[in-house]
Amino acid sequence: MYSDKVMDHFSNPRNVGEVEGANAIGEVGNAKCGDIMKIFMKIEDDVIKDIKFKTFGCGAAIATSSMATELVKGKHIDEALDLTNKAVADALGGLPAVKMHCSVLAEEAIKEAICNYLREKGVDIEAYHKCDNCCRG
């Protein structure tokens, strides 16, 4: 039911763990639903220098965490905020319909982390141009 790419990212997930001295952390999901994703980033000059994740969840949740971190690593935070769950799923060669919610979690976790970073920096989230669809939490 999973593509080879999903299985590759599930069995050899990239960027697992915690970033030492992370200045952006985002956690979404809940244990009751069986999915929690936690993202750790080191952001310098609004560029994601390092990113790691920890995920409690199914194969798709782990694979999307891995792929999403790959997609935003080294990117400017504005680019990372543009990441969609569809882009993550596409990069994995597609996900089964029942697993699409896992890719939403990856997108949300990254946005959550960046928003926390911006808040910490004293940026007015409501006014931040890239935060139309996020940072409301």
Add this chain to the structure above:
Amino acid sequence: MKKFIYLDNAATTNVAPEVFDKMLPWFVENYGNPSSIYSVGRDAKKAIENSRRQVAGAINCKPNEIYFTGSGTEADNWAVKGCALANSEKGRHIITTNIEHHAVMDTAHYLEKNGFDVTYVPVEENGIVKAEKVLAAVRDNTVLVSVMMANNEIGTIQPIKAIAEGLKGKKVLFHTDAVQAIGAIPVDVQELGVDLLTLSAHKFHGPKGTGVLFIKRGTKIDNLLHGGGQERTRRASTENTAGIVGLGTAIEKAVNEMPVGIKRIKSIRDEAVQRIMEEIPHVRYNGDAKNRLPGNANFAFRFIEGEGLLLMLDLNGIAASSGSACTSGSLDPSHVLLAIGLPHEIAHGSLRLSFGSESKIEDIDYVVDTLKKVVSRLREMSPLYEDYIKSKPSEV
């Protein structure tokens, strides 16, 4: 050769070679319709009747109390809907438990939508329903009680005989789904005292797509399938001759081999359980430790999710199953694990290992070692485990 260890015998089993051999002639050579009067038809009919005697012998009833179906699910649907509808003038109340297989549970839900009242008696924390609680739920308008003989997820054995005894003289029909039980523990319908009992061939090395409903003589039940006059006008459909022959052969073999087989299977299971409980931290054993099927083991590994666990075991050549939501396509974990009181987040991390006649004690080292590695790998990735380690509570 790539390693393959099959520990999902509760899901299905392979067809035994001797069963397959007996089935083969009924596809290409002896293809006659058992209802036809010419010889190839009569031969098929004879084979079916022989199989009926084999099943009757295995569960201790008369051959004319055995009805072949297309699956265990069909037999469950037939028993529950058929008894409910046929007796609705007497009443519209049904009793079952909260750990039934979906074939019974969802059928009960369906009847609820159609004007029946259903009581789902909760099991205790050990996964066993108290007979007195089932009996206490009986009302004047109760027409049917359906309680599984052994649970498919946690293997717990239910007090069928005690319930049947309590129902004596009450004019309430009693059905049991014995799909997991047959071949694993003795199943004798006289001893149990049930009116209806469900079986499915593929759980005991017979073919998929064949089941049985035992209906005690004199039981008032409507048909589920209407059409031709097969199965003494009770179950329309051209008989699956090869499947029925396979079922008969398989049940005879299963029951004959059971006394020796279950001891061996139980010792393999016990070895695996003991090692897993000793060697892997933060694990819970689900369901009563003693009163359960000899081949069943069910664990909940804290801080991880079951589907990831299954995928990693599969990558290492081990086939098992989980009650996690992700493996069922729903958002809720197994109703059975919730019924025995597991919180959602722990139920998501469940693993069922079901051992069978082809399981080998030599494989247990590899299974336990692999499980250890896989569980610790998933925990390293888990934010729940991280939280736990950081908080370091005094108790687990």
